[in-house]
Amino acid sequence: xxxxxxxxxxxxxxxxxxxxxxxxxxxxxxxxxxxxxxxxxxxxxxxxxxxxxxxxxxxxxxxxxxxxxxxxxxxxxxxxxxxxxxxxxxxxxxxxxxxxxxxxxxxxxxxxxxxxxxxxxxxxxxxxxxxxxxxxxxxxxxxxxxxxxxxxxxxxxxxxxxxxxxxxxxxxxxxxxxxxxxxxxxxxxxxxxxxxxxxxxxxxxxxxxxxxxxxxxxxxxxxxxxxxxxxxxxxxxxxxxxxxxxxxxxxxxxxxxxxxxxxxxxxxxxxxxxxxxxxxxxxxxxxxxxxxxxxxxxxxxxxxxxxxxxxxxxxxxxxxxxxxxxxxxxxxxxxxxxxxxxxxxxxxxxxxxxxxxxxxxxxxxxxxxxxxxxxxxxxxxxxxxxxxxxxxxxxxxxxxxxxxxxxxxxxxxxxxxxxxxxxxxxxxxxxxxxxxxxxxxxxxxxxxxxxxxxxxxxxxxxxxxxxxxxxxxxxxxxxxxxxxxxxxxxxxxxxxxxxxxxxxxxxxxxxxxxxxxxxxxxxxxxxxxxxxxxxxxx
Amino acid sequence: xxxxxxxxxxxxxxxxxxxxxxxxxxxxxxxxxxxxxxxxxxxxxxxxxxxxxxxxxxxxxxxxxxxxxxxxxxxxxxxxxxxxxxxxxxxxxxxxxxxxxxxxxxxxxxxxxxxxxxxxxxxxxxxxxxxxxxxxxxxxxxxxxxxxxxxxxxxxxxxxxxxxxxxxxxxxxxxxxxxxxxxxxxxxxxxxxxxxxxxxxxxxxxxxxxxxxxxxxxxxxxxxxxxxxxxxxxxxxxxxxxxxxxxxxxxxxxxxxxxxxxxxxxxxxxxxxxxxxxxxxxxxxxxxxxxxxxxxxxxxxxxxxxx
Numbered sequence: 001x002x003x004x005x006x007x008x009x010x011x012x013x014x015x016x017x018x019x020x021x022x023x024x025x026x027x028x029x030x031x032x033x034x035x036x037x038x039x040x041x042x043x044x045x046x047x048x049x050x051x052x053x054x055x056x057x058x059x060x061x062x063x064x065x066x067x068x069x070x071x072x073x074x075x076x077x078x079x080x081x082x083x084x085x086x087x088x089x090x091x092x093x094x095x096x097x098x099x100x101x102x103x104x105x106x107x108x109x110x111x112x113x114x115x116x117x118x119x120x121x122x123x124x125x126x127x128x129x130x131x132x133x134x135x136x137x138x139x140x141x142x143x144x145x146x147x148x149x150x151x152x153x154x155x156x157x158x159x160x161x162x163x164x165x166x167x168x169x170x171x172x173x174x175x176x177x178x179x180x181x182x183x184x185x186x187x188x189x190x191x192x193x194x195x196x197x198x199x200x201x202x203x204x205x206x207x208x209x210x211x212x213x214x215x216x217x218x219x220x221x222x223x224x225x226x227x228x229x230x231x232x233x234x235x236x237x238x239x240x241x242x243x244x245x246x247x248x249x250x251x252x253x254x255x256x257x258x259x260x261x262x263x264x265x266x267x268x269x270x271x272x273x274x275x276x277x278x279x280x281x282x283x284x285x286x287x288x289x290x291x292x293x294x295x296x297x298x299x300x301x302x303x304x305x306x307x308x309x310x311x312x313x314x315x316x317x318x319x320x321x322x323x324x325x326x327x328x329x330x331x332x333x334x335x336x337x338x339x340x341x342x343x344x345x346x347x348x349x350x351x352x353x354x355x356x357x358x359x360x361x362x363x364x365x366x367x368x369x370x371x372x373x374x375x376x377x378x379x380x381x382x383x384x385x386x387x388x389x390x391x392x393x394x395x396x397x398x399x400x401x402x403x404x405x406x407x408x409x410x411x412x413x414x415x416x417x418x419x420x421x422x423x424x425x426x427x428x429x430x431x432x433x434x435x436x437x438x439x440x441x442x443x444x445x446x447x448x449x450x451x452x453x454x455x456x457x458x459x460x461x462x463x464x465x466x467x468x469x470x471x472x473x474x475x476x477x478x479x480x481x482x483x484x485x486x487x488x489x490x491x492x493x494x495x496x497x498x499x500x501x502x503x504x505x506x507x508x509x510x511x512x513x514x515x516x517x518x519x520x521x522x523x524x525x526x527x528x529x530x531x532x533x534x535x536x537x538x
Numbered sequence: 539x540x541x542x543x544x545x546x547x548x549x550x551x552x553x554x555x556x557x558x559x560x561x562x563x564x565x566x567x568x569x570x571x572x573x574x575x576x577x578x579x580x581x582x583x584x585x586x587x588x589x590x591x592x593x594x595x596x597x598x599x600x601x602x603x604x605x606x607x608x609x610x611x612x613x614x615x616x617x618x619x620x621x622x623x624x625x626x627x628x629x630x631x632x633x634x635x636x637x638x639x640x641x642x643x644x645x646x647x648x649x650x651x652x653x654x655x656x657x658x659x660x661x662x663x664x665x666x667x668x669x670x671x672x673x674x675x676x677x678x679x680x681x682x683x684x685x686x687x688x689x690x691x692x693x694x695x696x697x698x699x700x701x702x703x704x705x706x707x708x709x710x711x712x713x714x715x716x717x718x719x720x721x722x723x724x725x726x727x728x729x730x731x732x733x734x735x736x737x738x739x740x741x742x743x744x745x746x747x748x749x750x751x752x753x754x755x756x757x758x759x760x761x762x763x764x765x766x767x768x769x770x771x772x773x774x775x776x777x778x779x780x781x782x783x784x785x786x787x788x789x790x791x792x793x794x795x796x797x798x799x800x801x802x803x804x805x806x807x808x809x810x811x812x813x814x815x816x817x818x819x820x821x822x823x824x825x826x827x828x829x830x831x832x833x834x835x836x837x838x839x840x841x842x843x844x845x
Binding site: 037043045046047048051052053054125126127128129130132133136142145146198200201216217218219220221223242244245246247248250251254255257258259260416417418419421422423425435436437438455456457459 | 568569570571573574575576577578579580581582583584586587589590591618619620621622627630631686689690693694697700701702703704705706790791792793794795796799800803806808
């Protein structure tokens with residue numbers, strides 16, 4: 001008993017100490033002008049770029065490393081570790097000239113060999129990189145990934161210390177965009193040889209970007225500090241960046257409002273209206289390269305060989321109403337598959353887009369009857385979505401639109417995310433399912449390619465010879481205007497088949513402190529910390 | 539005595555083994571896998587990844603691979619936190635969860651017992667009414683409601699305390715999570731203490747003590763507190779369980795890198811090795827604690843040893 005009492009006294013002391021110390025202990029956003037606090041909605045899987053596929057890992061890696069090309073704060077393509085490049089007339093050879101002053105965080109020079117090393121590692125089956133296929137059009141990349149060729153045969157060569165040649169199998173007009181992605185960043189062969197699998201840990205990772213890794217507390221925070229050797233270090237204003245892992249949007253918002261964060265990764269839907277009123281222009285909302293859609297399982301009835309029914313369901317959804325009353329965060333209704341704002345592309349829209357919702361509903365009823373359904377013989381369909389409030393609200397709204405306009409009897413089935421993914425892939429039990437696609441680069445190809453039959457992301461199981469042949473013809477084009485026409489025509493063909501119901505286009509939404517300078521809204525939602533600076537606290 | 543302890547230890551092994559087998563089968567039976575994502579991987583790439591993490595092997599093969607690692611004390615690499623081993627994540631997360639839980643328990647006992655005693659002494663008067671009102675409120679409001687309200691008040695409006703955990707130096711970051719976690723327990727303990735204290739204060743021996751001229755403070759401290767604590771002590775088991783489960787929510791809400799957060803995310807991400815590792819860790823902990831209790835019982839009571 002005496003022992004227990006002593007124990008209690010100790011605990012009392014600890015609690016009391018905590019209370020006293022609490023008043024001065026907060027390391028919030030107001031402390032130092034050069035520490036930037038950013039919210040991160042999920043933890044990166046790794047800081048080895050080849051072991052990741054999340055957007056969040058890429059956000060941190062863009063602060064740490066630098067590819068051959070990069071983006072400006074406003075999302076325009078610019079020089080990165082390469083200061084210039086030339087493209088051959090047939091569009092198959094890219095020659096990059098690296099900066100003479102490009103350095104690693106340990107002071108070593110960044111050479112062309114480091115890019116060769118990293119890109120071979122990316123496609124090697126031993127690495128099992130998630131983004132291996134990202135450079136699939138580089139010569140022999142696909143054969144290497146499937147194990148048919150050695151990694152050393154990849155079409156990437158160091159002509160000298162500072163000249164890199166990339167050879168393609170076919171023209172890839174968006175190659176430069178790909179080369180801004182962390183999966184294509186150079187790697188320091190010495191560090192990997194020395195530390196092996198654990199080379200991406202704090203204290204070991206060698207980086208060529210504006211920052212180096214100082215500490216990573218899993219589930220909490222990733223701290224980066226200025227890379228003194230970075231070629232553009234003189235222009236880098238912020239000394240330290242803390243990426244705070246905050247999976248709950250409400251927690252992130254509370255921390256922003258408490259002054260502990262400068263930039264949030266999102267804004268919770270339930271607080272959106274309030275935030276807009278209270279925080280005004282700190283709220284940044286701008287278009288994103290992402291589409292939210294419902295897909296049909298095209299391999300089974302009732303949707304197999306039934307374009308009338310698919311079109312009827314698509315037309316009966318009042319997208320304007322959905323974005324105004326349900327999603328609430330400034331999303332735009334989707335009448336095409338490729339979002340507006342994609343570089344050198346004009347999305348084709350559904351032929352019914354100019355009609356009013358009443359006119360659409362009338363046509364939808366006719367199509368529904370043509371497909372053999374009526375009030376007495378209604379369509380019974382299962383709609384699957386992953387468990388979340390937003391998904392639930394959208395599903396309920398669509399269920400009621402289908403019921404009111406067509407008389408469809410919909411069963412809503414919410415599934416845990418991983419279960420839904422497994423079901424979508426198996427195409428056994430699914431009929432209609434919720435999904436989304438976020439573009440990897442600013443080109444229509446990132447959206448259109450997933451509807452090709454060999455693409456694993458083609459969840460509906462869409463197959464169309466006409467579409468494939470148009471995509472193939474686009475792929476062979478060096479002339480960007482001709483390529484664009486083929487892609488736009490492919491989208492028109494695909495939309496007319498209604499394999500999916502595009503519902504709305506995502507928007508990027510962030511809270512950005514008035515102290516943050518240099519922020520630029522851009523569709524890719526890339527915001528490199530080294531483009532930003534902090535105004536002194538008032 | 540030693541023989542008894544050893545026998546009990548041997549008896550714990552089949553229990554643990556059963557837990558491991560069941561947990562292994564259950565995580566693998568859940569649909570989806572650790573590398574599934576809305577961003578579906580090309581077939582060749584997916585095959586390379588499955589091979590790299592040995593997920594292309596049959597379930598028995600995977601089980602024996604896992605067990606042979608486990609016997610060497612290796613819980614394997616986490617599938618989701620790919621730069622970290624499971625042992626390392628548990629090693630980082632558990633001390634944080636333990637601190638959080640211990641502080642919450644201590645706070646609950648100190649405040650709960652004091653408030654309950656005060657209420658008992660002023661039975662049916664204003665202090666009693668106030669304490670019981672707050673106790674009722676504390677029991678009724680769930681953790682996920684209390685937490686945001688506390689954050690709004692003390693972090694967003696008053697700026698007295700940090701709203702989150704990461705990047706905050708010093709112990710201030712403990713205060714709101716600990717209070718959130720302790721509040722429902724304070725309420726329970728206050729009610730238990732009040733009821734039991736009222737009962738004790740009505741007993742003959744307390745009346746005798748009063749008749750001897752002892753002050754209220756002395757009576758409470760020397761005579762009443764100890765017997766009044768018995769119901770509170772027997773509530774400790776459920777309270778610890780409530781704090782462990784509550785810490786999962788609190789860690790998620792405040793973004794605290796404790797074991798509860800890793801467990802929940804591990805399950806959602808199908809991080810097989812991390813989930814298994816934490817299950818095995820908790821199972822071992824519980825089995826060992828039971829073992830210690832059994833051995834202590836044996837030491838105290840010879841009849842237990844003979845059975």
